[in-house]
Amino acid sequence: MQNKIKILLVSDTTHFALTDVYYGYTHALKALGIPFKAYPFHHFKDILNRDICYQMMHSEAVRKDLGFTHVMFIGGLNIPGFVFKSLYDVKSVVVATEDPHTFDPLKDKLDDIDYYFSNEKSIATSDQFDNTYYCPTAADTFTCGSLPRNNLDDKYHSDVLFLGAMYPNREKMLSGILSAVKKYGWNFKIMGHPGFMKEENPLWEYVPEENFDVNGNIVTVPHEETVKYYNGAKVVLNFFRDTEWNPRTNDMANPYNSDKFEAQSLNPRAYEVPLCGSLQMLEDTRKEARQVFNEDEVAFFSDSETLASQLEYYLEGDGVDKVKDMTMKALLKVSEGHTYLHRMKSILKVIEKDLK
Numbered sequence: 588m589q590n591k592i593k594i595l596l597v598s599d600t601t602h603f604a605l606t607d608v609y610y611g612y613t614h615a616l617k618a619l620g621i622p623f624k625a626y627p628f629h630h631f632k633d634i635l636n637r638d639i640c641y642q643m644m645h646s647e648a649v650r651k652d653l654g655f656t657h658v659m660f661i662g663g664l665n666i667p668g669f670v671f672k673s674l675y676d677v678k679s680v681v682v683a684t685e686d687p688h689t690f691d692p693l694k695d696k697l698d699d700i701d702y703y704f705s706n707e708k709s710i711a712t713s714d715q716f717d718n719t720y721y722c723p724t725a726a727d728t729f730t731c732g733s734l735p736r737n738n739l740d741d742k743y744h745s746d747v748l749f750l751g752a753m754y755p756n757r758e759k760m761l762s763g764i765l766s767a768v769k770k771y772g773w774n775f776k777i778m779g780h781p782g783f784m785k786e787e788n789p790l791w792e793y794v795p796e797e798n799f800d801v802n803g804n805i806v807t808v809p810h811e812e813t814v815k816y817y818n819g820a821k822v823v824l825n826f827f828r829d830t831e832w833n834p835r836t837n838d839m840a841n842p843y844n845s846d847k848f849e850a851q852s853l854n855p856r857a858y859e860v861p862l863c864g865s866l867q868m869l870e871d872t873r874k875e876a877r878q879v880f881n882e883d884e885v886a887f888f889s890d891s892e893t894l895a896s897q898l899e900y901y902l903e904g905d906g907v908d909k910v911k912d913m914t915m916k917a918l919l920k921v922s923e924g925h926t927y928l929h930r931m932k933s934i935l936k937v938i939e940k941d942l943k
Contacts, residue, residue, distance in 0.1 A: 591942045592935070594623040594680075595648050595655045599662035600637065607810040607855065608684055609661045611727035611927035618928055621935070624653075645670050648677055657938055663700075664689055671699035678702065678941055680934065684724060684855070686710050687848035688828055694846075702938055708875065709848045720937055723875075725930045726858035726921055730810065733864030733918070734818040742797055743819030746773040746902060750808065750816055751856065752780040753790075754829040760870075761790055761824075763891025767898060768793075778808055778816060817863035821910075822886075822901060824894070825856050825869045851875050858925045861885075861917035866910050868897055879925070884917035 596612060599605040609627075616623045626644055648658045655677050660666055663681035671679050678701040683693060686707035697703060697716060704722035705711040711721035736744065747768070749761060761777065768775045777793045782805050784790060800806050808816070817823055830850050851874040860867040861884070869876055871887040886901055888894040900906040 592621060592657065592939060593653075593655050594621060595626055595644075595653075595658045596623050597626045597644060597658060597660045597666075598628045600628050600665045605662045605684055607727065607730065607813075607859075608682070608724075608927075610730065610810075611725065612659070612661065612682070612931060614727055614729040615927040615931035619931060619935075621931075624655075641667055641670060645673070649673075649675055656942065659934075664692055666696075668696050668699065671696055678938065680704065680938060682722060682934070683707075687844045687850055688830070689843045690848065691843045691845055702934075704934060704937075706852055707848060708851050713848070715846075720934075722930055722934060723852060723925070724855040724858060725925050725927045726855065726862045728862065728922060728926050728928070731814055731817075731859045731862035733862070734815065736819055739815060739819045742795065743815045744774065745776040745816070745820045747775045747822050747824065747898060748778070748816055748820035749776070749824040749826070750778040750813055751826070752828075753777075753783045754826075755783075756829040757826040758784060758788070758790065760826060760891050760894060762788075764895045764898065765789065767895045771899070771903060773898075773902065776816070776820075780807070781805065814859070814863060817860055817865055820865050822866050822868055822898065823856070823860045823863075825854070825860065825867055827854060827870050827873055853879060858921045861914065861921045862926075864914050864918060866901060866914055867917065868894065868901075880917065880920070884913055884920060886913075 594616065596616065598609040613625055626647070628640055628644065647653065648655055657678045657680050658674060659680040659682065661682050662684060664685065680702045681693065681700050682704045684706045686705045687710055690710060693703070697718060700718060703719045705719055706722060706724050708721050711719045713719065749757070751757070775793045776795055777790055778795065778798050781791070781794050781798070798805060798808065827850065853873065853875050857867070857869060867885045869880060869885045869887055871877065871889045876887065886897045888897050901910060
């Protein structure tokens with residue numbers, strides 16, 4: 588049945604958001620031999636007006652001579668409603684990766700979306716919707732992989748790494764381990780999007796110069812560089828997003844999850860770090876954390892105290908001898924069941940029903 592499917596794969600509109608997901612599904616479609624065409628929206632909009640890009644994408648999707656059966660939107664948050672409403676016989680597939688934090692804008696368009704694959708189980712399994720399906724985040728075996736640390740430049744090396752956006756809950760947790768960092772002299776790096784921190788925050792000391800441009804502005808760390816930092820770290824910290832605070836409003840009110848869907852599911856980092864062969868310390872605050880991983884594969888923590896204790900154990904104590912075995916078990920688990928190839932197969936099982 589898959590040979591009847593032809594997909595137009597549309598990236599998110601921004602360079603830094605979800606490009607890893609977009610390329611992950613690109614690689615998966617190639618590996619599966621599914622006919623598709625990639626539409627890298629994030630590149631086109633640098634050349635053309637965004638509205639023109641939407642019109643071009645829509646025109647290409649519905650051209651009979653191209654024969655697309657489905658348009659697969661990665662993220663889909665910024666896609667105008669007219670696109671979903673006027674695809675005619677072509678089916679729309681949205682692969683959401685930011686639920687439940689930014690669900691409301693897409694919830695309002697669900698009636699016009701044929702298949703909505705949510706990364707959040709609480710949304711995918713809700714009785715409120717008929718067209719939602721569960722599709723967890725994943726890792727890309729083409730871009731994530733264990734690299735020999737000796738082959739990496741020194742800038743990629745660290746004892747403890749956090750790479751991501753500095754939400755308030757993460758800032759609080761990281762501040763709580765500074766005494767241990769100083770006590771043991773760990774090479775501690777904070778990278779990604781630290782700009783939400785106040786200028787006087789002592790955590791700025793641990794943001795390296797490569798996270799800034801020549802004018803001192805924070806720059807986004809591209810995914811191909813992120814993977815190198817993961818590989819060079821002994822321990823990668825994985826905190827989940829603050830469920831209340833939203834970066835668009837910069838306060839403790841999130842207007843984009845009005846139904847208060849519970850955040851249960853994992854982020855892409857949970858799968859990418861194991862593929863890179865580093866030890867993941869995973870925040871134990873979501874139901875899926877222990878449903879996917881166990882203590883033989885990752886180290887769990889729930890607050891600053893348990894995080895500091897776990898760091899001491901695995902960097903300075905008896906846990907040092909356990910790390911190699913743990914990281915290998917975690918790598919095998921992800922590679923055998925949590926890559927974009929596995930996710931694409933699951934999506935195909937659902938959408939090919941149209942063609943029967």
